[in-house]
Amino acid sequence: ESLKVIEEGLPKPRFLRVHKSYIVSLEHIDSIERSRIFISDAVIPIGDTYKDQFFGAIEGKNFG
Secondary structure (H helix, E strand, C coil), X not given: CCHHHHHHHCCCCCEEEEECCEEXXXXXXXXXXXXXXXXXXXXXXXXXXXXXXXXXXXCCCCCC
């Protein structure tokens, strides 16, 4: 399946596409630094295409 198909099957408030190759669970984000998301030992880039959507969705939430 393509990532787009997987994304459409996930609950929107909890999962967000942040890069052409990544979907993240907001519940598991440890911290955010500039254009990077940290989840455990993983560092996930935030793609330029997804920045506005991502930062709009997390506005008011606290991470790390």
